[in-house]
Amino acid sequence: MKRLEYMTILRQKLVDGGLSNDEVNDALEFYEELFLDGGYENEEKTAQNLGDPEKLAAHILAENGSIVPVKPAEDMEDAYDNTNANAQQTPPPVNNGYDIAPDNRKKAIVIILLVTAIVWVPTLFGLAAGAFGLMIGILAAIFAIGAAGVGLLVSGVVSMFTAPPVGLLLFGTGMFLMGLSVLIMVPVVKGLTALAKKLINLIVKGFRKIMGTDNAKAVSSNG
């Protein structure tokens, strides 16, 4: 039994026993403290050490002089079981929502997608092409820097024989540009591939979520 469960039963029993609010809170604070000081991971153990919460409640009530006939335990257990059952049923409704008519819903979405394809397929295509173009452009620019570097390097080596200072300058600049392009290239390529992967995953996931895997394949092959 965890802290919350234990404390709930204890509170209920003490209140049922006719203990005043102050007394109930005082007792609950004490046992709450024991649980907290015992540590979150030891809640089960603490509860075990404390023993049956109903017996504990009876004990506290007896100490307070209010001798209350202990109600049949079944009453409370039933009440408790019900709340427990309710608690366990709370998560499923989400699934139930899906279970109502998954096929109809899927079909409807597919139809809507197909009908509106005229609008969104070109748009998507345009966006994808734009992104692709941008990517290529960036890569080309970086490549161009590298290429310029190579060119400068070569011309630098050549002019080294006629005018050594100029040749050295060109050689150095060429080296610099080559290094620069390589330096930029690595993270940019990494970033772009990661981005592309994410985008593709997102799209695929989106399709799969909306409809079955088969439908997603069909649509993506269409697009």
Place this chain on the structure above:
Amino acid sequence: MSFPISAGLLDSMVLAIVEREDTYGYEITQTMRKAVDVSESTLYPVLKRLQKNQMLETYDKEFMGRNRRYYHVTEKGQLQLRDYKQQWKEHKRMVDSILLKETESKKEEPKIEEKEDVLPQEA
């Protein structure tokens, strides 16, 4: 342990623990459990009783964002504890005189506070 612990003995042990140093519920239960097999549940009524009889007083201290209730022995509690200790020594001597045959037996009956709730021991 097969000897039940009387309420009076519980009271005196708790008083003794708190007298050493002001302390809080969990610490008291842990200390008690080191010596005797009492359920943690029995200690709240004990503390409550001692408070009601003005042997203990409490104050709250913040600990990790929550309150911890500390217990402190009052003057009355200290006097009571002294008395308890005396009684215990006598009681122990009397029991030992028979159980361990250490001292000559006295005719006096040992004074023990036997209150209504003698705690059954849990295995």
